[in-house]
Amino acid sequence: xxxxxxxxxxxxxxxxxxxxxxxxxxxxxxxxxxxxxxxxxxxxxxxxxxxxxxxxxxxxxxxxxxxxxxxxxxxxxxxxxxxxxxxxxxxxxxxxxxxxxxxxxxxxxxxxxxxxxxxxxxxxxxxxxxxxxxxxxxxxxxxxxxxxxxxxxxxxxxxxxxxxxxxxxxxxxxxxxxxxxxxxxxxxxxxxxxxxxxxxxxxxxxxxxxxxxxxxxxxxxxxxxxxxxxxxxxxxxxxxxxxxxxxxxxxxxxxxxxxxxxxxxxxxxxxxxxxxxxxxxxxxxxxxxxxxxxxxxxxxxxxxxxxxxxxxxxxxxxxxxxxxxxxxx
Amino acid sequence: xxxxxxxxxxxxxxxxxxxxxxxxxxxxxxxxxxxxxxxxxxxxxxxxxxxxxxxxxxxxxxxxxxxxxxxxxxxxxxxxxxxxxxxxxxxxxxxxxxxxxxxxxxxxxxxxxxxxxxxxxxxxxxxxxxxxxxxxxxxxxxxxxxxxxxxxxxxxxxxxxxxxxxxxxxxxxxxxxxxxxxxxxxxxxxxxxxxxxxxxxxxxxxxxxxxxxxxxxxxxxxxxxxxxxxxxxxxxxxxxxxxxxxxxxxxxxxxxxxxxxxxxxxxxxxxxxxxxxxxxxxxxxxxxxxxxxxxxxxxxxxxxxxxxxxxxxxxxxxxxxxxxxxxxxxxxx
Numbered sequence: 001x002x003x004x005x006x007x008x009x010x011x012x013x014x015x016x017x018x019x020x021x022x023x024x025x026x027x028x029x030x031x032x033x034x035x036x037x038x039x040x041x042x043x044x045x046x047x048x049x050x051x052x053x054x055x056x057x058x059x060x061x062x063x064x065x066x067x068x069x070x071x072x073x074x075x076x077x078x079x080x081x082x083x084x085x086x087x088x089x090x091x092x093x094x095x096x097x098x099x100x101x102x103x104x105x106x107x108x109x110x111x112x113x114x115x116x117x118x119x120x121x122x123x124x125x126x127x128x129x130x131x132x133x134x135x136x137x138x139x140x141x142x143x144x145x146x147x148x149x150x151x152x153x154x155x156x157x158x159x160x161x162x163x164x165x166x167x168x169x170x171x172x173x174x175x176x177x178x179x180x181x182x183x184x185x186x187x188x189x190x191x192x193x194x195x196x197x198x199x200x201x202x203x204x205x206x207x208x209x210x211x212x213x214x215x216x217x218x219x220x221x222x223x224x225x226x227x228x229x230x231x232x233x234x235x236x237x238x239x240x241x242x243x244x245x246x247x248x249x250x251x252x253x254x255x256x257x258x259x260x261x262x263x264x265x266x267x268x269x270x271x272x273x274x275x276x277x278x279x280x281x282x283x284x285x286x287x288x289x290x291x292x293x294x295x296x297x298x299x300x301x302x303x304x305x306x307x308x309x310x311x312x313x314x315x316x317x318x319x320x321x322x323x324x325x326x327x328x329x
Numbered sequence: 330x331x332x333x334x335x336x337x338x339x340x341x342x343x344x345x346x347x348x349x350x351x352x353x354x355x356x357x358x359x360x361x362x363x364x365x366x367x368x369x370x371x372x373x374x375x376x377x378x379x380x381x382x383x384x385x386x387x388x389x390x391x392x393x394x395x396x397x398x399x400x401x402x403x404x405x406x407x408x409x410x411x412x413x414x415x416x417x418x419x420x421x422x423x424x425x426x427x428x429x430x431x432x433x434x435x436x437x438x439x440x441x442x443x444x445x446x447x448x449x450x451x452x453x454x455x456x457x458x459x460x461x462x463x464x465x466x467x468x469x470x471x472x473x474x475x476x477x478x479x480x481x482x483x484x485x486x487x488x489x490x491x492x493x494x495x496x497x498x499x500x501x502x503x504x505x506x507x508x509x510x511x512x513x514x515x516x517x518x519x520x521x522x523x524x525x526x527x528x529x530x531x532x533x534x535x536x537x538x539x540x541x542x543x544x545x546x547x548x549x550x551x552x553x554x555x556x557x558x559x560x561x562x563x564x565x566x567x568x569x570x571x572x573x574x575x576x577x578x579x580x581x582x583x584x585x586x587x588x589x590x591x592x593x594x595x596x597x598x599x600x601x602x603x604x605x606x607x608x609x610x611x612x613x614x615x616x617x618x619x620x621x622x623x624x625x626x627x628x629x630x631x632x633x634x635x636x637x638x639x640x641x642x643x644x645x646x647x648x649x650x651x652x653x654x655x656x657x658x659x660x661x662x
Binding site for chain 2: 057
């Protein structure tokens, strides 16, 4: 809506909303309420860059990823990919879009079919999109295993024979099989140990360089998101509260929520850690069924003013490339 | 120097499975001093949780068994206690906070009941007094309107609140030692910060010792004054927080430190990786368990387990590089 960028964005999200209806009201379920998982968000992702999407549990970050790839049907708003509006295209066309937008999931145990071999897992997307001949697909699968750092001899093995990190690599190979331009990574390393996380993150970075991939990197691990992303968007209860280049958002956060979030992230350095002044947020994230009136962060905000109770602040550019939704600025 | 409150010697815990004997903890020794917070860090499967459970004698048997070693609380060896004697220790002298507050609270009892249960078991007080104390405890862990919360059930509370209730139960009898096993892992960072503040607060108020078991080096940095680094069932390095974070000496610790991105880092550095995987504890290697993944491994590393070298007072390193005969290795931190 008002996010300016220098280069042509590969993905534009405009005023996107996703509400999930829930039936309430006892036995007759007469009352329908809505969980406002995504509530009017707009952002752009530039080609070849990584946008990090952070937020606490229940902030709607996963729903954003799933709505972009149309695992959920958006309630309203627009999703524009490569200049084409894909918000309401039919399933046939959407399948073609999915060749360009792939997804990697959090749980490397649940996201691979246990009855398929690695070769079948990696060649399946190529089959679905009618790419290559069967021989070429097999060849391609071997090539992909090489690229992501697994032994091509593992092609005939099953997922259970691999460790978590290796499975996540298989998931990555599957996503790369159709040569997408854009990959949505939903908490791709959260389930892994630190030394394995670093391996996978480095692989992500290498692939981006090699193939010019664009990532939407969704995670609650803010230190990791800051490491991998060019820009960061901070979500709270279905809204984007602040977006800025990643160094900027850490050093100079504007929104009180971002400030608290950044100081809450522990640093592995006892000297820095013991000197740090931490902003402790009181209470928990509110429910996104009964949102507070005005700014949705108001109940936990220590700077809340009269206006915050009445008017929901809009995401506006307050400094160069630094957008924030807060009445303080 | 003050005497340690807990002394673990040569603790060995194994699991007897169909696949063979899993050597989860392989003869570790350490001491905990009164009023200190010690971080026990390591990746999954390194034996850190099993160490905590072994101290509490909560290893499920079968398949698990504490094969040898001793755990001295003051002068008594907990491993020689009967189950009945042990019950008077748990919750009273050593208590535990678990990772998942959803599964470790009983869903069918109210919060108040679960706090009072521990109090009534260990202290000679009436129900009324126990209830008053429970309210006080909830207040201590910063739960608002404790009189109300006491009648609620676990599912009515958020994750952070549940972890506070767990902490209230753990401190109810003012134990000498609190073992916190990944207390913040399933929580959001803002809630994690609340819980870490609470633990620091409780440590000063009660003067209890805390053993913080975690995979997150950053969480340890804020709370603990001493750190033990575990790998494949062994302690690889032990030292004060400054020694471990500013001057780590074990190649595994170097790897761990450089594998995590620091949020306060100005420019983007490539993350260091530790190649390969931890060894299979069904048949752990003869020598140093880290040798296969270590850039600096020498011949001896594969053949003989390194002893502890103590380059500085209180800083122990199980690595052959510390041997005077080994060539000096420059570390790039």
